[in-house]
Amino acid sequence: MKRVFVTVGTTSFDDLFERVTSPEAVQVTRGYQHLVLQVGRSSIFPDSDSCHKLTLEAFKFKDSTAEDVKCADLDISHAVICLETLGAGKPLLVVFNGKLMDIHQLELARQLHQDLLYFTASNLTETLRTMDLSVLSPFLPRQPNHFANFLDKALGVQ
Amino acid sequence: MHNAFALRSNWSKRVSVVAIMAVLLGLFTGFCFTVICVIVRLLIVIRSGSKCKPGEKGPVCVLIVAGSGGHTTEILRLMESLSQSYSPRHYIIADTDKMSEDKIRTFENSKKDTGSKGQFTIQRIPRSREVRQSWSSSVISTLNALLYAVPLVFRLRPDMVLCNGPGTCVPLCAAGLLLGLLGLKRVLLVYVESICRVESLSLSGKILYHISDYFFVQWSTLKDKYPKSIYLGRIV
Numbered sequence: 001m002k003r004v005f006v007t008v009g010t011t012s013f014d015d016l017f018e019r020v021t022s023p024e025a026v027q028v029t030r031g032y033q034h035l036v037l038q039v040g041r042s043s044i045f046p047d048s049d050s051c052h053k054l055t056l057e058a059f060k061f062k063d064s065t066a067e068d069v070k071c072a073d074l075d076i077s078h079a080v081i082c083l084e085t086l087g088a089g090k091p092l093l094v095v096f097n098g099k100l101m102d103i104h105q106l107e108l109a110r111q112l113h114q115d116l117l118y119f120t121a122s123n124l125t126e127t128l129r130t131m132d133l134s135v136l137s138p139f140l141p142r143q144p145n146h147f148a149n150f151l152d153k154a155l156g157v158q
Numbered sequence: 159m160h161n162a163f164a165l166r167s168n169w170s171k172r173v174s175v176v177a178i179m180a181v182l183l184g185l186f187t188g189f190c191f192t193v194i195c196v197i198v199r200l201l202i203v204i205r206s207g208s209k210c211k212p213g214e215k216g217p218v219c220v221l222i223v224a225g226s227g228g229h230t231t232e233i234l235r236l237m238e239s240l241s242q243s244y245s246p247r248h249y250i251i252a253d254t255d256k257m258s259e260d261k262i263r264t265f266e267n268s269k270k271d272t273g274s275k276g277q278f279t280i281q282r283i284p285r286s287r288e289v290r291q292s293w294s295s296s297v298i299s300t301l302n303a304l305l306y307a308v309p310l311v312f313r314l315r316p317d318m319v320l321c322n323g324p325g326t327c328v329p330l331c332a333a334g335l336l337l338g339l340l341g342l343k344r345v346l347l348v349y350v351e352s353i354c355r356v357e358s359l360s361l362s363g364k365i366l367y368h369i370s371d372y373f374f375v376q377w378s379t380l381k382d383k384y385p386k387s388i389y390l391g392r393i394v
Contacts, residue, residue, distance in 0.1 A: 010227040010257070063260060111356045111377070140392055144239035147374070147393040151348070154372060155218055155318070156211030157243045 207371030225324020
């Protein structure tokens with residue numbers, strides 16, 4: 001069963017949840033059967049029978065959403081937590097909340113345009129209809145050992 | 159007689175004025191001299207970072223600034239890579255932060271499983287600045303956080319402060335710098351800018367760029383703009 005996981009971390013993004021559960025969005029995501037929503041501080045909380053064609057599950061917060069990210073076939077995330085979703089190796093759609101001054105997130109999205117698609121909540125349906133996930137490539141891997149080695153050397157750690 | 163009295167009175171008035179001006183000039187000169195001394199001392203302390211090698215004497219005591227949400231995730235990823243030589247670890251979180259404590263405890267408990275020993279503590283200080291808080295109230299709340307940060311850092315005496323951008327890190331780094339300024343302990347300031355910062359630094363980054371001992375960026379565009387920074391690619 002194909003799953004979509006929508007997550008906004010500790011932020012609030014009512015617009016996104018309204019659009020993703022709208023009849024238009026449900027119509028274009030025909031290939032997906034299960035929708036999981038992590039709503040964070042949003043004031044909207046869709047109940048499980050608000051979408052007729054999809055099974056829906058919603059929650060505010062969890063200790064870790066790593067499992068949800070891994071089990072999903074598509075992740076839709078508000079840019080602030082792109083780090084956790086990028087590392088999971090799943091196709092990722094990043095959404096911007098136009099009301100927040102998150103220009104630096106736009107800079108990041110532009111930088112990573114080969115690894116993810118980005119859009120605002122208003123053209124979500126259009127993007128879901130036209131997107132081609134096969135063009136995406138995995139995000140560059142992290143190398144934390146470089147940091148540890150540098151610091152050990154600089155601080156004289158034995 | 160009357161004239162002599164008037165003359166003497168004028169004369170004493172002039173002497174008082176000159177005396178007051180001399181005192182004021184003396185105070186002003188003293189003040190300028192003190193400011194110059196502080197600035198020189200500050201520059202000396204800031205430039206002494208590379209000579210400071212706390213790892214040579216034993217374990218490195220770290221003060222870790224955990225901001226909310228993504229900041230905590232990123233800092234814990236950095237901590238994952240560090241060996242058990244970095245102990246004790248003091249995590250500082252903002253008083254309004256509800257979720258970082260759980261993340262930290264989960265992380266530290268997983269370290270115990272891998273046999274890595276070392277203690278950790280979690281401390282709270284008032285938040286310096288909420289997201290989108292106005293400038294004027296930010297200055298007041300940052301000063302308030304400083305009142306807590308200074309005694310905390312003076313008590314913990316870390317070898318190093320590790321931070322990655324939340325407002326909470328500015329008063330803590332300032333307190334670390336003060337410790338060095340007063341000759342009590344040289345505290346290394348290590349700053350790692352978030353991976354989400356591609357073309358511009360965060361506000362904390364812009365402030366701390368000039369006083370950090372090791373300032374890491376994760377995109378080459380920032381390295382070009384901030385030559386004093388260290389670029390090792392993606393480390394988080």
